[in-house]
Structure formats: structure tokens, C-alpha cells
Amino acid sequence: MLRVLLFLWVAIGVNPFPASADHSPKIEIVGSTTVLPIASRAAERFEKFQRVEKFKPSHRLRILVNAGGSGVGIHSVAKGRSDLGMASRKISPSERKRFEGSHLKVHTVGVDAVACVISSEIYDAGIRDLTRQEIRDIYLGKIRNWKEVGGPDRKIVVVDKERHRGTRHVFMDFIFGNPIAKTPGTILVTGSNNEEQTKIAQSDSAIGMLSYAWVSDEVRAIGIRDKKNIVNPTREAIRKGDYPIVRNLSFITAGEPSGEVKAFLEYLKSPEGQQVVEESGYIPFT
Amino acid sequence: MNSATFEKGMVFFLSILTVLVSSLLLIILAAVFARGLPALHSGFLIEASEDFGRAGGIFYQLVGTLILMTGAVLVSLPVALGSVIYQTQYLKSETGKEICRQVAQMLNATPTILFGLVGYLFFGVYLEAGVSWVTGSLILAVMILPTLQVSIREAIEALPDQYQDTGMALGLSPWSQIKTIIIPQCYYGIITGVFLGLARAAGETAAIMFAATTFSGIRFPESFSDPVPTLQTHMLVLTQEAANPETLAQAWGAGLVLLSLVLFLTVMAWILRSRLKMEAEL
Amino acid sequence: MMWIFAGLNLIFLCCAGGLFFFLIFESYPILKLQGIDFWLGQDWWVGETYGALPMLYGSTLVTALACLLVLPLALAVAIFTSEFLTSTSRRFVKAVLELLAGVPGIVYGLLGVSFLSLWIKDVFGLLDGNTLATASCLLAIMILPTVLTLSEDAMRAVPAEYRDNALGLGLSKWQTATAVVLPQALPGIMGAILLGIGRAMGETIAVMLVVGSLDRIPNPWFNIFSSAQTIPSKLGREAAESIGEGTHWSALMALGLTLFIMVLLINFIGNRFLKRRSIS
Numbered sequence: 001m002l003r004v005l006l007f008l009w010v011a012i013g014v015n016p017f018p019a020s021a022d023h024s025p026k027i028e029i030v031g032s033t034t035v036l037p038i039a040s041r042a043a044e045r046f047e048k049f050q051r052v053e054k055f056k057p058s059h060r061l062r063i064l065v066n067a068g069g070s071g072v073g074i075h076s077v078a079k080g081r082s083d084l085g086m087a088s089r090k091i092s093p094s095e096r097k098r099f100e101g102s103h104l105k106v107h108t109v110g111v112d113a114v115a116c117v118i119s120s121e122i123y124d125a126g127i128r129d130l131t132r133q134e135i136r137d138i139y140l141g142k143i144r145n146w147k148e149v150g151g152p153d154r155k156i157v158v159v160d161k162e163r164h165r166g167t168r169h170v171f172m173d174f175i176f177g178n179p180i181a182k183t184p185g186t187i188l189v190t191g192s193n194n195e196e197q198t199k200i201a202q203s204d205s206a207i208g209m210l211s212y213a214w215v216s217d218e219v220r221a222i223g224i225r226d227k228k229n230i231v232n233p234t235r236e237a238i239r240k241g242d243y244p245i246v247r248n249l250s251f252i253t254a255g256e257p258s259g260e261v262k263a264f265l266e267y268l269k270s271p272e273g274q275q276v277v278e279e280s281g282y283i284p285f286t
Numbered sequence: 287m288n289s290a291t292f293e294k295g296m297v298f299f300l301s302i303l304t305v306l307v308s309s310l311l312l313i314i315l316a317a318v319f320a321r322g323l324p325a326l327h328s329g330f331l332i333e334a335s336e337d338f339g340r341a342g343g344i345f346y347q348l349v350g351t352l353i354l355m356t357g358a359v360l361v362s363l364p365v366a367l368g369s370v371i372y373q374t375q376y377l378k379s380e381t382g383k384e385i386c387r388q389v390a391q392m393l394n395a396t397p398t399i400l401f402g403l404v405g406y407l408f409f410g411v412y413l414e415a416g417v418s419w420v421t422g423s424l425i426l427a428v429m430i431l432p433t434l435q436v437s438i439r440e441a442i443e444a445l446p447d448q449y450q451d452t453g454m455a456l457g458l459s460p461w462s463q464i465k466t467i468i469i470p471q472c473y474y475g476i477i478t479g480v481f482l483g484l485a486r487a488a489g490e491t492a493a494i495m496f497a498a499t500t501f502s503g504i505r506f507p508e509s510f511s512d513p514v515p516t517l518q519t520h521m522l523v524l525t526q527e528a529a530n531p532e533t534l535a536q537a538w539g540a541g542l543v544l545l546s547l548v549l550f551l552t553v554m555a556w557i558l559r560s561r562l563k564m565e566a567e568l
Numbered sequence: 569m570m571w572i573f574a575g576l577n578l579i580f581l582c583c584a585g586g587l588f589f590f591l592i593f594e595s596y597p598i599l600k601l602q603g604i605d606f607w608l609g610q611d612w613w614v615g616e617t618y619g620a621l622p623m624l625y626g627s628t629l630v631t632a633l634a635c636l637l638v639l640p641l642a643l644a645v646a647i648f649t650s651e652f653l654t655s656t657s658r659r660f661v662k663a664v665l666e667l668l669a670g671v672p673g674i675v676y677g678l679l680g681v682s683f684l685s686l687w688i689k690d691v692f693g694l695l696d697g698n699t700l701a702t703a704s705c706l707l708a709i710m711i712l713p714t715v716l717t718l719s720e721d722a723m724r725a726v727p728a729e730y731r732d733n734a735l736g737l738g739l740s741k742w743q744t745a746t747a748v749v750l751p752q753a754l755p756g757i758m759g760a761i762l763l764g765i766g767r768a769m770g771e772t773i774a775v776m777l778v779v780g781s782l783d784r785i786p787n788p789w790f791n792i793f794s795s796a797q798t799i800p801s802k803l804g805r806e807a808a809e810s811i812g813e814g815t816h817w818s819a820l821m822a823l824g825l826t827l828f829i830m831v832l833l834i835n836f837i838g839n840r841f842l843k844r845r846s847i848s
Contacts, residue, residue, distance in 0.1 A: 024508060028500075040338060040502060064503030064513070067523065072808045079812060081417065094615055098814070157695045162781075163614060164809050182613070188696055188795050189781040191805060194527040201529035202686065203696055218529065293742035300648035307645050307712065308664045314671060317679060368576025376570050377577075386577070388836075389584045395763075395835040396587065397770025399800050400824050403807055404590045411812055428583045435580075461569035489672025492772035492800070496807055521674045525777060528681045541675050552670050556663070 026062040027260050031073015031086030032166045033192040034112060034211045035249045037280040039065045039086060042268060045276065061260050067192055071095075071164025077252050078102040083261050085252040088112060088166030088211070092179065102254040109268045110249040110277040110285050114171050115212040115221035115233040119157075121204040127151045129223035129230045136175050138207060141185030146205060159199055159208035160186040167193065170247040171209040212238075213281025238283055249282060318542050325539030334505065335515075339524050340532045344540050346505050350419070350514030351544070353507065354498060355487040357423025358430055359480055365427075366434035367476065374442050375460050375468070394432035399492040401429050406497035419507050419514045422498025426487040433486050434479040437559075441475020442468060474562030481555035485548045491518040517544045591828055594821035601815065606822060612783045612802075614809075618819035620826065622783045626700065626796040627827070630775065631768045633704035633792060634711060635761060642715045642764075643750075643757070649716075650723035651745040662717060669713040676774040680706045685778050694793050698780040701792040706778060707768040715764035718842065722756020723749055755844040762838025766831045772800035781805055799827045 029039050043063035050060045068076070070087040077085030078099035091104060116135055118127060130138075130149060137143040138156055147153045160183055161168040169179035188206075190196040193214050200206040201218035208219075212233040215221045223232040224244060237243040257265055267273045274284035333343030373386050405425030406417070415421040445468065453463040469476075500513040501523055507514050517540050524537035598618060599606060609619020649661050684706060685697030692701075726749045734744040780795020783802070787794070803820055810816040 026503070026512070028503075037338070043503060062503050064500045066501050068808050075809055075811075081811075155695050162805060180613075180615075186782060186784075187780075188698055189783075191781075192526055194523075194530075198527055198529040199696070199698070205695065290740070293740055297648070297652060297742060300644050300652070303641060304645045304648045304653075304661065307641065307716070308661055310709065310712070311664050311668045314668075314675075314679065317683065318675065321682070365576050365579050368573045369580040372570070372573035372577040376573060386581070389581055391835060391839055392832055393584050393587075395766050395770070395831055397772065397800055397824075397827055397831060399770070399772040399803050399807075400587065400591070400828055403803065403811075403821070403824060404587050404594075406811065407590060407594070408586065428587075431580060431583065464569075485670055489670065489674070491672070491674045492804060495804075496811060518672065518674050521678060522773065525674070525678050525681050534682065537678055541678050544672055545675055548670050548672060549667060552667055 024058050024060050024062055025260055026064060027084065027264060028064045028066075028082040029084040029086060029251075030066045030068050030076040030082040031084075031252075032070040032088040032249075033067045033194060034088035034166060034213075035073075035086035035109075035251070036065060036067055037213075038109065038249065038268070038277055038282070039063075039084075039251075041276045041280060042264070042273060045272075046264075046267070061264075063264070069162060069164055069191065070166030070169070071162075074099070074104070074252060077254050078104060080254065083253070084264070087250050087252055088247055089169040089179070090248075091252070092169070099254075105253050105256065106248075106250045107253065107257070107265050107269075108248040108250045108285050109265075109273065110280075111238065111283040112247055112249050113212045113233045113238045113243050114167055114174075114209055114245045114247065115215055116171070116224065116245075117200055117208050117210045117215060117219050117221050119200055119204050119206045120218045120220050122146055122151055122154075122207075123220035123222070125152045127222060129225040129232075131225045132175060135207075139175065139181075139183040139185050141183075144185075152205075154205040156187075157203045157206040158183070158185045158187045159196060159203075159206050160189050161196060161209065162189060162191050165191070166247065167196075167209055167211060170245060174245045211281075235283065248285070249277075315545070318538065318545050321535070321538035322540075322542030325535040326542065330539055331543065335502075335520070335536075338533075339501075339520060339536055340530070341536070344517060344520060344536075344543060347515045347517045347520045347540065348543060349506065350499070350504075350516040351488055351518065351547070353419050353514055354422045354426055354494060354516060355484045357419065358426035358487045359434075359483050361423060361427035362430050362434055362483060363476070363480065366431055366479065367438060369431075370435050370438045370442065371464055371468070374439065375464060390432045390435055393428070396429075397492075398429060398490055401425050402493040402496050405493065410497055416511050417497060417499075417513045418511045419498055420510045422494040422514070425493050425497055426490060429490065429493055430483040430486050433483045437479030437482060438472065438475045441472035441478075444475075445471055474559055477562060478555045478559040481551050481558060485551035485555065488544065488551065489518070489548050491522060495519050495522065517547075588828070591821055591825040594818055595825045596818070598815060598818035598822050606819070607826070610785065612819075614806075614816050618815075618822075620799075620819075620823055622785050623797050623799045623802050623823060624826070625785050625789075626779070627769055627798040627800075627830075629792070629796070630700055630703045630707060630779070630798055631765050633700065634707035634768045635765055637704065637708035638712050638715050638764060639761060642712065642719050642760070645716055646719035646723055646757070647745050647750065650720050651741065651749060658720075662720070665713040665717045669717070671710075673710070673771060673773040676706055676710055677777040680774055680778040692793060696780070696795070698778050698795050699793045700779065700786065700796045703775045703779040703798070704792070706774050707771060710771060710774065711764040711768050714767060715760045718760030718763060719753070719757045722753040722760060722842070725756060726752040755841045759838045759841030759844075762834050762841060766835040766838060769798075769827065769831050769834070770800060772804045776801040776804040799823050803827075 043065055070089050073085035073087050074095055076082040134149050145155055172181040173179040190199050193211055196208050196210055197214050197219050200208045221233050223230040231237055231243050233243050277284050330343040332345050334345055336342035377383055409415045409421045409424045449467050453467055498513055499516050499519040504512055521537050521540045524533050527533040607620050610621045611617055611619045649658055685702050688702050689697030730748050731744055734748045775798055779801050781797055782795040783797045807820055
């Protein structure tokens with residue numbers, strides 16, 4: 001028995017971590033939860049295509065998609081831990097500096113808007129829009145109760161996101177003019193779009209920031225008011241450029257893409273790929 | 287109220303608390319069952335997951351968890367066995383034994399996220415195993431080392447002294463003693479340890495979430511450098527979407543499977559421990 | 569053959585040593601940069617400054633509260649199980665506890681997100697259920713089995729003579745249990761609590777999902793119904809961002825090192841107490 005165990009152990013140990021030659025190729029995609037549905041859907045479609053066309057298993061491309069946030073995506077691809085990073089924001093100056101040696105390249109596939117969202121109960125109570133200043137004061141902690149902006153008498157649950165998240169960068173850039181603004185009014189911090197959506201839906205007086213594709217019955221988007229003008233995050237407003245908080249959805253590579261990665265990116269930019277972008281709720285990049 | 291009544295009252299109160307605490311397990315099981323059962327459609331255990339985990343089954347996640355667990359035990363067992371044998375049979379100095387004991391306690395108490403982070407740094411980056419099931423198994427192996435050691439040590443220390451005295455009287459070398467007396471007699475400790483180690487590795491999330499897993503894209507790992515989907519990390523992602531009832535149901539279903547696995551392994555460890563112990567004592 | 573076993577033992581020792589060494593090595597950059605301000609600073613802004621105080625505070629408070637919740641319950645059930653139950657019933661309770669101790673952290677996390685946080689929000693009329701208190705409750709349930717089992721062991725370890733003598737003197741079972749056995753078992757129970765604390769401090773997944781992840785000391789400091797952050801939760805949420813190298817990573821490793829040392833110290837003292845229980 002001991003001999004069997006010893007043999008097994010040696011067998012595993014002696015053959016440590018070879019870069020195996022005989023397995024099917026794979027590309028690893030990590031990053032923004034906003035871009036993730038695009039990558040996942042494209043991956044699924046591609047897998048189906050390979051199965052239908054009866055690619056040999058050893059030749060089938062496997063596409064691994066994982067969340068983590070824009071910051072994680074950028075970092076991951078810069079360090080070579082993944083083949084593609086997903087980002088829903090621009091690469092920040094400090095990131096460009098940190099990863100100078102990686103020669104990051106941005107490949108945009110779609111456009112998205114960040115909506116300021118509130119719990120459906122507050123929306124139903126009448127709040128349909130806020131000014132930039134009001135949102136700023138809420139996140140600074142100066143406005144604490146919904147009644148101060150014309151809503152019900154309820155304390156505001158200010159939901160923020162982790163600092164590296166793409167959605168936060170873009171939202172804060174608009175509200176504060178600073179993508180990494182500090183928000184003393186925060187009550188709760190969330191991570192992915194899913195988590196933010198969940199926490200706002202679970203609360204009945206929350207405010208947060210969310211990709212407009214994630215808006216739902218429980219989590220409603222409000223318009224941005226500027227004097228008399230109210231702009232709601234609708235497809236038209238985004239396409240026309242009226243809605244102020246928009247961002248590119250991109251895939252990032254370290255250096256020029258080649259091989260399977262290049263093929264995948266080209267697929268995403270093709271009409272079929274752009275259709276995937278639309279199906280995910282975003283606007284194709286054209 | 288005289289003191290006798292007071293005491294009876296207190297004892298009664300305590301008994302209620304005990305019943306409550308004991309039913310805690312039942313409550314947890316009931317909650318997981320009640321929420322998880324609806325998700326367990328007939329194909330749950332053998333289908334792949336679909337639609338970001340909102341539908342389908344958890345087959346590959348289950349496989350991933352099993353792979354990590356088994357790999358962990360395979361790597362950990364020789365080291366656990368060897369180190370305990372050394373400490374009980376060869377090591378004579380009390381200080382040495384004390385150091386080993388402290389180290390084992392230290393390993394056991396370490397927060398598992400640290401295993402994950404440092405383990406990834408060492409196995410994944412330094413030894414270039416990357417984010418893979420191999421890295422995960424190695425990390426888990428280090429983590430469950432104390433668990434295995436405890437069971438093996440218990441079995442060896444339960445061995446009556448006569449065995450070793452007889453062995454020495456017969457002129458057997460320490461190695462022969464180990465081979466012919468100790469291991470055969472302490473077999474049950476090894477098996478028990480293995481099952482408890484499997485149970486512990488199965489439930490662990492923080493240690494592997496950075497080092498071994500992927501949410502999508504991999505079915506069966508095809509090489510040593512592939513990450514795997516696991517029940518634990520699948521649940522972690524789904525839990526963050528708790529407002530969506532379908533996703534939540536899937537998370538509960540996966541939770542039910544995971545919990546059942548862990549409980550099953552623990553109970554198996556008990557059964558094997560008592561049965562084999564009886565056989566060894568015959 | 570001895571050398572093979574000695575070698576395997578060495579591997580085992582090196583695992584622990586290696587862990588410690590890596591943590592220290594990786595923490596060095598940030599500690600050199602910020603020194604003691606790392607632990608005293610209240611602001612954690614990636615790229616600017618790294619202050620661990622909110623995390624330290626959160627970890628301490630959450631654990632202390634969990635302890636407070638567990639202690640009376642553990643004592644009560646330990647007394648009852650050890651002194652008033654038959655050995656069969658006792659084995660049953662122990663079995664249940666062992667099963668409970670094995671429940672995976674992610675299952676507790678799921679229970680916390682779907683039940684506990686909503687329940688606490690309703691019961692206390694809070695804005696949001698992701699608070700220190702929620703994390704403490706969850707941790708209390710998680711460490712209860714461990715603390716209970718060890719406390720019960722401590723009570724059982726008190727020699728039979730004590731009980732016999734007390735009963736012989738005419739003390740009732742209850743008096744024997746509380747006035748004679750319990751004091752003798754106190755060191756062991758202390759050890760059990762400390763070990764429970766050690767485990768609570770290290771729990772990542774369950775806490776990460778319900779504590780709110782807000783890097784701020786609550787205002788006022790004792791407001792357990794505010795969101796906060798613990799060390800493992802911070803690590804769990806931020807490690808992926810900068811894994812491997814850089815100042816941010818070094819700061820996270822320093823957090824890990826701090827946690828490691830705290831847990832080790834608590835465990836060391838706890839085990840010392842546990843050992844004392846067998847000596848009168």
C-alpha cells in the first residue's frame with residue numbers, strides 16, 4: 001500500500017508543471033462585469049459553432065471568462081495572467097505608467113451608459129431625476145434623507161463600488177470630475193454589477209451606479225437634470241450623445257494580438273459579434 | 287422559590303438551550319434543503335451550467351471540487367504520514383516534538399485566505415504552476431496537513447506499548463516495526479484522516495478562489511495548467527446575484543450538493559474509524 | 569528509511585515556515601515605506617496611502633461581538649452536556665457539533681446573504697443589513713461548535729473525584745456543576761474561547777459577503793449596525809487587483825501578516841490554556 005502511494009506521489013511530483021503540448025488551446029479573459037456578458041455570450045456562441053462544425057476536441061478553442069472588475073482585468077492582462085482584459089473604462093494614467101512595459105492596446109467593441117439608479121420604492125414615490133450637484137452631495141454625505149430632494153422621509157442608503165471598478169471611475173468622473181473621488185457619504189460598498197444590482201434591489205431607499213443594461217423593475221434609472229433639461233439613459237439619448245455618462249466597453253491586450261486572441265477580437269468586431277453586443281444590452285461600436 | 291426549584295429550573299433551561307443548539311444543524315440542513323431542492327431538477331448533477339449559472343446543472347463544478355479534493359489528499363497523505371511516523375518513531379527529543387506540535391497547531395489555525403494568497407505566490411508564480419487545479423491541490427494539501435496528522439497520530443498513540451516492546455524485543459528495526467506493526471494496525475487512522483481531509487478540502491473557498499478556479503470555459507481540465515470550475519466558487523459568484531431568484535435557486539442547489547458531500551465524507555470517516563478500529567483491536 | 573521520514577517531516581515544517589517567511593518578505597516594502605503609520609492610518613486609498621486601522625478595528629469588533637454571543641451559550645450547553653447528560657446523549661451532541669463544524673463557509677455566506685442580513689435589517693429597522701452585527705452573528709454560529717466541543721471537553725476533563733467529593737458533601741448536581749467543576753474547567757474554557765476567536769478572525773468568505781466592505785471605522789465607534797471591513801474580507805475583495813507585486817500587494821500582504829500574527833498569538837495562548845486544564 002505504501003509503495004502504491006509512494007509511486008503515485010512521485011508520479012505527480014516528478015511531472016510537475018509542464019506546458020502541456022497535447023491539450024486544446026485556450027484563451028483567458030478577465031475583468032469588468034459590464035463587458036463580461038459580451039465575452040460570455042461570444043464564447044458560448046463560438047463553442048456551439050465549433051461543436052456543430054465538428055472541430056476535433058483537441059483543436060477546439062476554449063474561452064475562459066471570469067469577473068473581477070476593470071482594474072483586475074487591466075492588471076491581469078498586463079502581467080500576462082490572462083490573454084484579454086475586459087475594461088469598462090479608460091486605462092488610468094497611473095495604470096499606464098505602472099504597466100508601461102506591457103504595451104497595452106485597447107480594442108473597443110461597444111458603448112455603454114452608466115445610470116444613476118435608485119430602489120424602485122423611491123422611484124415609485126416620485127423621484128425621477130436628480131442634478132449632478134444633488135448626486136454629489138448625496139455621495140459626500142451632505143444630503144442624507146430622500147425628503148431633501150423631494151422624496152419620502154427615509155435615510156438614503158448610499159451604495160458605492162470598489163475603487164478599481166470601471167463603472168465607478170466613469171460615474172465619479174462625471175459627478176466629481178475625478179475618477180477616484182472619495183465619498184464620505186457611502187454606507188455600503190459592493191463589487192460586481194450583479195452585487196450592486198442585488199443590494200439596491202434588496203434595499204428600499206438605495207442609490208447607486210449601474211450599467212444601464214442592468215436596470216430592472218427593482219432597480220430603476222433616473223435622469224440627470226441640468227437646469228430644465230432632463231436626460232434619461234435611453235438608447236436614443238446615448239446614441240445621439242445626449243446622455244452624459246457614457247463609456248467604451250473594451251478588450252485589452254498586452255501588445256498586438258495574434259492567433260486565437262486576434263480571431264476572437266475580430267469576431268467581436270464583425271457584424272455577428274456586434275449583434276452579441278446588442279443582445280447583451282449595449283450599443284455596438286460603430 | 288427554594289433552591290431546589292431554582293436548580294431544576296436552570297437545568298431545564300439549559301436543556302432547552304442544548305436542544306436548540308443541536309437543532310442548529312437541523313435548521314441549517316432544513317434551510318439548505320428547502321431552498322436547494324427546487325433547483326435539483328433531474329439533470330442537475332450531470333448537466334453543465336448555462337446562462338451565467340442561472341440555469342442548467344453543476345456537473346463540471348462538482349468534478350472540479352472532486353479533483354481538487356482528491357489531488358490535495360494524494361499530495362498531503364505521504365507528507366502527513368511520513369512526518370507523524372518520524373515524530374512518533376524516530377524523534378526522541380521532547381523539544382523537537384514540541385516544535386512539531388506547535389507548527390502543526392500554527393498551520394491549523396492559519397486563516398485560509400493566507401494559504402490561498404501565499405500559495406498562489408509560491409506554487410503559481412514562483413514554481414510557475416499558474417492558476418490551475420494543480421496549484422489548488424497543492425495549496426489545499428498544505429492546508430489539510432494538520433487534519434491528516436491528527437488522525438494518524440491518534441491511531442499510532444492508541445497503539446498499546448506492548449506492540450513496540452515486543453517489536454524491539456524481537457530485534458526489529460524501526461522501519462520493520464513501522465512496516466509490519468504500526469501501519470497495518472493504524473490503517474484506520476490513515477483512512478479516517480483521509481476522509482476528514484477530503485471533507486475539509488471540499489468546503490474550502492478562500493484558499494482556492496485566486497489560485498485554481500474559473501467560472502466558465504473549462505469542462506474537464508485537459509492539462510496541469512488548467513483551472514477548474516468548483517462548487518464553492520460557483521456559489522460565491524451566484525450569491526452575489528442574490529436578488530435574482532433563478533440564480534439564487536442555483537446557488538442553493540449547489541450549496542445542497544456541497545453540504546451533502548461534506549456531511550457524507552464526515553459520516554464516512556466516523557463509520558470507518560469505528561469499524562476499522564474494532565478490527566484493529568481484535 | 570529514517571531519512572525519508574525525516575525529509576517528509578522537514579517538508580511539513582517548511583510549509584509553515586515558508587508561509588511566515590513569504591508574508592514577511594512580501595510585507596517589507598510597504599512597512600519600509602510607511603512604518604507604523606500602516607497600522608495607525610485610517611485611510612486606505614490605493615496608490616496613495618495604506619492605513620489598516622479600519623480593518624483592524626473591524627476584525628477586532630466583529631470577533632469580540634461574536635465571542636460575547638457565543639460565550640454564554642457555550643457555557644450553558646457545555647455545563648448541561650457534560651454534567652447532566654448520559655454518555656450516549658453526550659456522544660450524540662458531540663457528533664452534531666462535529667458535523668456543524670464542517671459546514672463550508674460559503675454555505676454560511678449564502679445563509680447570511682439570503683436570510684440573516686435581511687432578517688437583521690427588519691428586526692432592527694436598519695437601512696441595510698450588511699453590518700458588523702450581521703457578520704458577528706454569522707461568525708458566532710460558525711465558531712459555536714468548536715468552542716462548545718472544547719468547553720465540554722474541558723469540563724469532562726475535571727477528575728471524577730471532584731464530583732464525588734462534592735456530592736458526598738451533600739451538594740446537589742447543579743451546585744457541583746457550577747461551584748466545583750466549572751471553576752476547575754475554566755482554563756480549558758478560556759482556551760476554547762480563544763481558539764474560537766482565532767477561527768473567527770480568519771474567516772473570509774462568510775464575512776466578506778455580509779459585512780458591507782466599507783473601509784471606515786463606524787461613527788460612533790460602537791455602532792455595530794454600520795457596515796465595516798475586516799482583514800480577511802479586505803483581502804478577499806482586493807487581492808485579485810494587484811496579485812503578485814507592487815505597493816498595493818505589499819500592503820495587502822502586510823495586512824495578511826498582521827492577521828497571521830494576531831491569530832497565532834491568540835491560538836498559542838489558547839492552546840496553553842487548554843493544556844492547563846488537565847493540571848489541577
